[in-house]
Amino acid sequence: MRHERPRVIGLSQEEIGDLEAKDDETAECETGALSTGKSAAQLKKEARASRHNRNEKLRATFDKLLICGIWFSAGTFTTTTTVWVLNLILPDSWRWLTTEEMSKLQWFVTAGIVASTALPRLKRALD
Numbered sequence: 001m002r003h004e005r006p007r008v009i010g011l012s013q014e015e016i017g018d019l020e021a022k023d024d025e026t027a028e029c030e031t032g033a034l035s036t037g038k039s040a041a042q043l044k045k046e047a048r049a050s051r052h053n054r055n056e057k058l059r060a061t062f063d064k065l066l067i068c069g070i071w072f073s074a075g076t077f078t079t080t081t082t083v084w085v086l087n088l089i090l091p092d093s094w095r096w097l098t099t100e101e102m103s104k105l106q107w108f109v110t111a112g113i114v115a116s117t118a119l120p121r122l123k124r125a126l127d
Contacts, residue, residue: 066126073112077112077116084105
């Protein structure tokens with residue numbers, strides 16, 4: 001017996017057809033799952049395992065992105081710090097940054113140091 005969907009104002013015939021096709025696809029999936037001979041408890045267990053695996057894959061991807069971001073930030077911070085220190089210790093004739101640019105780099109280096117102290121706390125929060 002087919003369930004009648006209440007008519008939603010503002011949907012075109014094409015959108016209504018898409019919704020009905022989606023219902024048919026869902027019904028076919030459910031029929032396929034039930035026709036395997038597995039009990040409802042087994043199907044629920046498989047659904048939980050599938051959901052868990054999806055969540056673990058997402059978490060692993062996020063962890064990889066976070067690690068790449070940390071390495072990129074560390075590389076940028078190291079390069080910036082090196083440029084700043086070189087401009088401090090080199091003779092005036094070899095310096096290539098203005099005083100204003102040096103102050104911006106100093107701010108960046110200071111912010112990096114402060115952020116690096118917060119990084120272990122972030123790692124603990126993620127674990």
